Amino acid sequence: MKTFDFYANGQWHKPFxxxxxDSIDPTTGEVWARIPKCNTEDVDKAVQAAHQAFEHGxxxxxLPSERGRALRRLGDVLIENAEILGEIxxxxxxxxxxxxxxxxKSWLADSFYYYxxxxxxxxxxVIPVDAPGILNYxxxxxxxAVACITAWNSPLLIAIWxxxxxxxxxxxxxxxxxxYASASTxxxxxxxxxxxxxxxxxxxxxxxxAQTGADLVNHDLIRLVSFTGGIGGGAATAVTAAQKxxxxxxxxxxxxxxxxxxxxxxxxxxxxxxxGIFPPAGQSCIxxxxxxxxxxxxxxxxxxxxxxxxxxxxxxPDDPATHIGPIAHKSHFDCILRDIxxxxxxxxxxxxGGNAVKPGNAANGLFIEPTIFTNVTQDMKLAQDEVFGPVLxxxxxTSQEQAIEMANDSKFGLAAxxxxxxxxxxxxxxxxxxxxxxxxxxxxxATTQSPVGGYKQSGYGRENGIEGMKAFMQIKSVWLDTxxxxxxxxx
Ligand code: NAD
Numbered sequence: 001m002k003t004f005d006f007y008a009n010g011q012w013h014k015p016f017x018x019x020x021x022d023s024i025d026p027t028t029g030e031v032w033a034r035i036p037k038c039n040t041e042d043v044d045k046a047v048q049a050a051h052q053a054f055e056h057g058x059x060x061x062x063l064p065s066e067r068g069r070a071l072r073r074l075g076d077v078l079i080e081n082a083e084i085l086g087e088i089x090x091x092x093x094x095x096x097x098x099x100x101x102x103x104x105k106s107w108l109a110d111s112f113y114y115y116x117x118x119x120x121x122x123x124x125x126v127i128p129v130d131a132p133g134i135l136n137y138x139x140x141x142x143x144x145a146v147a148c149i150t151a152w153n154s155p156l157l158i159a160i161w162x163x164x165x166x167x168x169x170x171x172x173x174x175x176x177x178x179x180y181a182s183a184s185t186x187x188x189x190x191x192x193x194x195x196x197x198x199x200x201x202x203x204x205x206x207x208x209x210a211q212t213g214a215d216l217v218n219h220d221l222i223r224l225v226s227f228t229g230g231i232g233g234g235a236a237t238a239v240t241a242a243q244k245x246x247x248x249x250x251x252x253x254x255x256x257x258x259x260x261x262x263x264x265x266x267x268x269x270x271x272x273x274x275x276g277i278f279p280p281a282g283q284s285c286i287x288x289x290x291x292x293x294x295x296x297x298x299x300x301x302x303x304x305x306x307x308x309x310x311x312x313x314x315x316x317p318d319d320p321a322t323h324i325g326p327i328a329h330k331s332h333f334d335c336i337l338r339d340i341x342x343x344x345x346x347x348x349x350x351x352x353g354g355n356a357v358k359p360g361n362a363a364n365g366l367f368i369e370p371t372i373f374t375n376v377t378q379d380m381k382l383a384q385d386e387v388f389g390p391v392l393x394x395x396x397x398t399s400q401e402q403a404i405e406m407a408n409d410s411k412f413g414l415a416a417x418x419x420x421x422x423x424x425x426x427x428x429x430x431x432x433x434x435x436x437x438x439x440x441x442x443x444x445x446a447t448t449q450s451p452v453g454g455y456k457q458s459g460y461g462r463e464n465g466i467e468g469m470k471a472f473m474q475i476k477s478v479w480l481d482t483x484x485x486x487x488x489x490x491x
Contacts, residue, residue, distance in 0.1 A: 009049035010199030053200030064120035075112030115168035142170030249461030254414030336389035413455025
């Protein structure tokens with residue numbers, strides 16, 4: 001079994017309390033690693049290191065293009081270590097190795113290269129103010145030490161998105177991954193030691209959200225918090241941050257609708273809707289977990305979907321033949337099964353799946369079949385609350401207006417899908433959907449260049465793209481008097 005320590009000021013530390021938390025492999029049910037349970041002293045060590053590195057270390061004074069070079073090194077190191085990092089994340093949360101490792105080598109490494117290029121391109125402006133003789137200009141500046149709190153479903157992806165943008169902007173970072181899957185982020189830091197960043201630029205503390213996470217958010221020297229997780233943890237974080245007047249970026253959950261119109265290519269839509277939820281077992285924030293389908297093609301669409309998912313193979317996440325891996329941890333697994341029972345009790349019709357299963361090559365793992373419920377109504381819990389599992393709720397509509405109304409009748413607003421062969425109509429519908437991302441005839445695309453984030457209780461602030469970097473910066477307005485005169489105010 002592997003025991004990790006936490007990382008602060010360029011060094012590995014044992015937790016002050018000597019306490020560790022177990023990390024359980026969801027495929028085998030075995031404890032495979034231990035992570036530090038960091039307390040207030042440990043958090044202080046990491047935050048002080050980040051603060052010192054920003055205020056007094058070379059990072060805070062570095063030229064923007066030098067920061068860009070440092071980020072390119074991080075990208076190179078990520079590619080060199082992608083295999084081992086992918087294996088660790090698979091142990092930690094059951095994500096399929098074939099999904100993580102190639103992603104780390106390509107589009108996640110590209111996050112560092114993208115922001116490396118952007119590090120010296122965020123420009124302020126000269127503003128024509130109503131003040132004769134005054135030159136007024138703006139500058140984008142970093143905040144200082146920032147906290148990045150991440151969820152268990154994609155710890156490396158979420159950490160990389162945040163680190164790349166935060167560092168490019170000139171901040172220093174303390175990361176706090178989820179207690180359910182911290183090992184890959186600690187391993188990422190082991191790899192990044194090869195990139196020779198100055199001590200304190202990147203730090204990682206681990207432990208429970210309400211303790212380690214809350215201590216981090218509450219620390220006076222943390223100037224901004226970027227949070228990815230659920231509504232409960234997000235709200236608690238926002239309240240703690242508000243007491244110290246700290247800005248927060250919130251990336252929360254969703255109940256994203258997929259709108260399938262009768263004029264869609266139904267086979268394409270069935271493939272896309274299935275791909276939009278089932279391959280990660282529904283454990284993605286943007287899972288399209290509500291299928292709103294035009295009544296006239298409802299039965300045909302459900303039939304096609306069932307045909308698509310009936311060939312899905314559940315199994316060991318290391319096995320290249322596996323389509324769907326396990327649920328990342330036991331309490332979440334139990335939660336999904338309870339949601340399935342609740343949907344049945346509420347009167348939804350189980351059209352496919354609904355069971356916990358034990359695949360031959362991972363008989364002790366936490367697996368749930370891809371599940372489809374029909375006869376779902378808007379007032380059911382299944383239509384309104386995030387399951388974050390492989391459970392699709394199907395709801396029919398009879399008009400475009402009704403489809404849009406039902407899609408927007410949600411506390412969430414993270415993503416939405418529109419399936420129609422009439423592009424002009426699809427664009428009109430997309431314009432009216434209250435969601436941070438809308439996909440037309442595709443789903444699940446995300447690259448570093450384009451901003452992602454939520455409407456309503458799916459969060460605020462953006463990650464990725466130029467907006468993702470500006471979210472980690474504050475604007476200073478500078479007023480310079482070009483005239484030689486400063487009149488005496490009391491003359
Ligand atoms: P969670 O809110 O339980 O935990 C997220 C992180 O917050 C963890 O590191 C946790 O330790 C920490 N935390 C919890 N309570 C805290 C507190 N009081 N103070 C400070 N930190 C605290 O979420 P989760 O179960 O890890 O992740 C699942 C959720 O994340 C789902 O709702 C999913 O949709 C969402 N998610 C959103 C995105 C996105 O980009 N929008 C991406 C991935 C996951």
